[in-house]
Amino acid sequence: MNSGTTAGEFGSRETLHRLWxxxxxxxxxxxxxxxxxxxxxxxxxxxxxxxxxxxxxxxxSIALLAREEKMRDTxxxxxxxxxxxxxxxxxxxxxxxxxxxxxxxxxxxxxRDLHRELPINDTTVYIRHSAQIDPDEDSALRDAIDEFxxxxxxxxxxxxxxxxxxxxxxxxxKYGNRVTKxxxxxxxxxxxxxxxxxxxxxxxxxxxVGLTDASGPPKSPSExxxxxxxxxxxxxxxxxxxxxxxxxxxxxxxGVEDFVERSExxxxxxxxxxxxxx
Numbered sequence: 001m002n003s004g005t006t007a008g009e010f011g012s013r014e015t016l017h018r019l020w021x022x023x024x025x026x027x028x029x030x031x032x033x034x035x036x037x038x039x040x041x042x043x044x045x046x047x048x049x050x051x052x053x054x055x056x057x058x059x060x061s062i063a064l065l066a067r068e069e070k071m072r073d074t075x076x077x078x079x080x081x082x083x084x085x086x087x088x089x090x091x092x093x094x095x096x097x098x099x100x101x102x103x104x105x106x107x108x109x110x111x112r113d114l115h116r117e118l119p120i121n122d123t124t125v126y127i128r129h130s131a132q133i134d135p136d137e138d139s140a141l142r143d144a145i146d147e148f149x150x151x152x153x154x155x156x157x158x159x160x161x162x163x164x165x166x167x168x169x170x171x172x173x174k175y176g177n178r179v180t181k182x183x184x185x186x187x188x189x190x191x192x193x194x195x196x197x198x199x200x201x202x203x204x205x206x207x208x209v210g211l212t213d214a215s216g217p218p219k220s221p222s223e224x225x226x227x228x229x230x231x232x233x234x235x236x237x238x239x240x241x242x243x244x245x246x247x248x249x250x251x252x253x254x255g256v257e258d259f260v261e262r263s264e265x266x267x268x269x270x271x272x273x274x275x276x277x278x
Contacts, residue, residue, distance in 0.1 A: 008274025011230035015275060020066055023236040025266060026243040027059035033250055033259055044091060044253075047099040051088040055081055055246075059239070066236055071228040072197055072208045078235045079194035082186045083164070085246045089183065090160070090167040092249050093174045098160065105159035108144035111135065112155060164191070171249065179248045182241030189238055241267065 007014035030052065037049045058081040065074045091098045114129040135142040148156040164187055172180035196204030203212065210218045210227045218224035244263045251260035
């Protein structure tokens with residue numbers, strides 16, 4: 001079907017392919033960096049390596065969905081990838097204290113997974129594991145449970161009290177505005193709409209088919225495809241920028257510049273895109 005767009009326009013299939021290639025190459029570069037952290041006993045490296053594996057896995061799924069022009073689900077995974085990479089930047093910024101807190105959060109959450117219940121009206125459903133672990137026999141587990149339990153006895157679900165914006169601020173204070181720009185754009189342009197789509201709101205559903213656009217709803221199937229490709233182009237560009245931010249932080253942490261320079265060249269090449277030149 002003819003979309004009515006030229007090859008150089010933002011949202012054309014040709015532009016989407018070029019930006020898909022840019023993002024995929026950035027994701028592959030991030031995957032390469034994992035090998036530099038393997039074998040380390042540093043708690044920061046261990047926590048971040050776990051997040052790098054997670055981000056790489058999600059980025060591969062994003063590449064698959066974006067190639068098939070599945071905008072809605074690409075948005076959802078874009079949020080997952082974004083927050084995973086931001087958390088890696090944050091732990092690298094805060095150091096061992098943040099890494100240890102992330103581990104304690106994981107420890108107590110794994111224990112809580114063994115026995116859960118959900119009462120609604122007159123019915124309660126349960127999930128119970130056969131394993132029995134007494135936290136009073138494990139001081140580290142007991143401390144982690146207490147740390148992530150409120151005064152009212154409820155689970156504290158967030159691994160860090162720092163909201164996303166504060167995490168970006170702290171990264172910026174240590175590594176500078178050049179590093180945080182990609183993180184800022186990601187939070188501004190990805191998180192809000194991805195949240196509504198993933199939560200199944202009416203707004204999220206309307207947004208995905210262009211019904212909230214200021215220019216009015218799409219007038220044809222081809223126009224809807226064009227708008228969705230524009231969103232995909234935006235997501236792939238921004239996520240590639242988030243990878244660039246993380247690579248800069250990793251470069252300073254590891255004392256390695258090669259992959260940072262390769263990412264910088266890839267980001268700089270976007271300046272030659274026809275839709276930027278016009």
